[in-house]
């Protein structure tokens with residue numbers, strides 16, 4: 001047995017972050033991903049993981065690295081009232097214990113940060129990725145912003161942070177939270193804000209003051225698909241990282257861009273996610289000595305989230321050897337899926353995508369890169 005290939009942070013109490021009823025966001029889907037990964041790692045020849053399984057809620061001083069004290073006090077009071085009020089304009093309800101549950105997710109990101117800094121191998125926090133929360137308010141199912149706290153924590157250590165966000169929604173909490181900070185490079189590819197919450201993340205938004213030029217937005221039209229995602233990332237991310245010289249990459253790995261997701265329309269397939277995951281490992285080795293923190297994020301179709309994030313975990317452990325698409329999933333996990341999600345489990349790791357024809361053409365990418373080049377005042381050569 002060699003060294004573990006990566007650290008995975010999963011405390012079963014992460015599922016206490018639960019808005020109840022038929023609210024679309026549920027850590028139960030991430031729990032399914034973790035249990036599929038655990039089962040798959042049990043077989044001969046599977047890579048070795050380091051697990052962090054006990055995570056206590058973040059304390060005030062850690063949360064204050066990004067959030068305001070009045071907001072922290074508001075969430076704490078709201079949690080003691082139970083589920084009778086919303087923390088924002090109607091997407092993010094309070095629930096009993098919501099302060100502790102959200103603070104535990106933040107602590108998960110901090111633990112993952114500590115591990116990747118210590119080991120120089122990837123650290124994966126599938127329950128995290130709550131990129132919409134702002135310093136003084138909740139938004140879009142996100143109470144506290146675990147990514148922003150971990151990023152602030154890395155900056156406090158004197159590190160330069162490259163943040164990459166592939167969630168279908170723009171990561172507005174992180175981008176505006178560090179909008180004037182040039183020590184955080186923010187690259188965000190998402191469904192066009194004119195067609196999806198939160199309605200932000202345009203190429204013209206490049207940061208301000210010291211942060212000018214360090215915020216990079218790639219909005220994609222609905223139906224875009226894998227070619228759009230992969231061709232743009234391949235063209236812009238390596239040169240940006242090369243110029244910026246990060247000490248750490250932080251990636252928000254939402255899965256709501258997956259085909260069939262009920263909230264977004266980007267139509268990515270599992271193959272695209274696997275390619276991005278391999279690139280994350282490669283880029284972290286090339287540009288920042290292997291330091292890589294990956295969180296989960298959005299994702300509202302349990303069949304997609306459960307399988308994609310399990311495979312992400314595997315790729316972070318061992319980029320070379322992942323289960324093939326056609327391989328059947330373990331029966332015990334399929335029973336678990338049925339009991340958790342209330343619908344039949346998928347039979348294999350991935351099936352052919354059910355999508356409508358993509359309207360994306362290579363010239364759309366050229367036009368988007370032109371806009372980005374004009375905003376940032378630099379060129380991106382074709383790879």
Ligand SMILES: [Zn+2]
Pocket residue numbers: 167168169254256297298299
């Ligand atoms: Zn999302």
